[in-house]
Amino acid sequence: MVEDERGKLLIDSVQLDFGHNTVLQSAYLTAYKGKVTGVLGRNGTGKSCLFKCIMGGIRPQNKFIRLNDEHHTDYGHIGLRVKYLPQEHFIPRGMTVARAFELYGVDYDKMIAFSPAFEDYRALKFKEISGGEQRIAELFLVLNADAEFCILDEPFSNIAPYYDEKIRNLILEQKATKGIIITDHIYEEIIKVADDLYLLRDGYTHQVHSREDLARLGYIRM
């Protein structure tokens, strides 16, 4: 009951087929404000597809999304309440770094405090900074933008190891005010920060509570 009061994002009955290929069937996920929910799964199990279905980028055959047990959730404009970091770069390459921060309502000085190199990048376009720096800026924007939930698809990928701990701390800091759903192939990083864990396998979601569960479901070897 305490969890319900904190805010809840419920995703249920997600069915996604590409022709005869079933990617997701009856996939479900519940994330709570104040918690980090980890989603694990091998390549091609549909983690990114599930997130894209939530955001509306992919239209599944069926989905049910409800925020905070409200009777009606506006799927179309869910981006106002849930922010999503896709696996690949998503900020228009011709947009300046400062403009992206302005649109997302994030204080640029916070970015400089997080990574001092950004002091000189304010007026640069995204295509003019390195891929790793683009990724850091994108992650920082999504985590700091005003939202009830954040979905992070592989936030640790393509980023220098120097930032791993900083990102982990940023995620833990942000979970005080929002719910965070996260996936990454560096599953140890996910286990370190996640309060709840799900495993996607054969299109189904399985809630896991321990490494033994992950081993039993064939995700890791013990």
Next chain:
Amino acid sequence: MNILQKIKLSFRYGAGYFIVAAIPTLGALWALIANGPDGEGAFICGVLKLVSIPIAWYLYKTFDSKNTIYFFLNLGISRTEYYVIPIVMEYIFFRILFRVVLLVYPLIDAWINGGG
């Protein structure tokens, strides 16, 4: 984000659509001028424009960066708005140009016939 802000942003993300749609739009207007606004010209212009909309949209959707949409979805723009707003804005621009052509057509006609 209100509708005016969404329209303003559409000029950025919809730039690809505007470029793709510009060629058939200019072709349709040229058909109007070449055949005259009464009867055949207006018909050819209308058909060309209507046929070009789904083609331009398909090309825009095919060549648009697949992940950029999430930058705008995060801002509260829906997927439908993301695709429909540029189409509507371009069509409004086409209608304005159509009206302008109709207004100046007598001058163009006089110039062509006078010159001939």
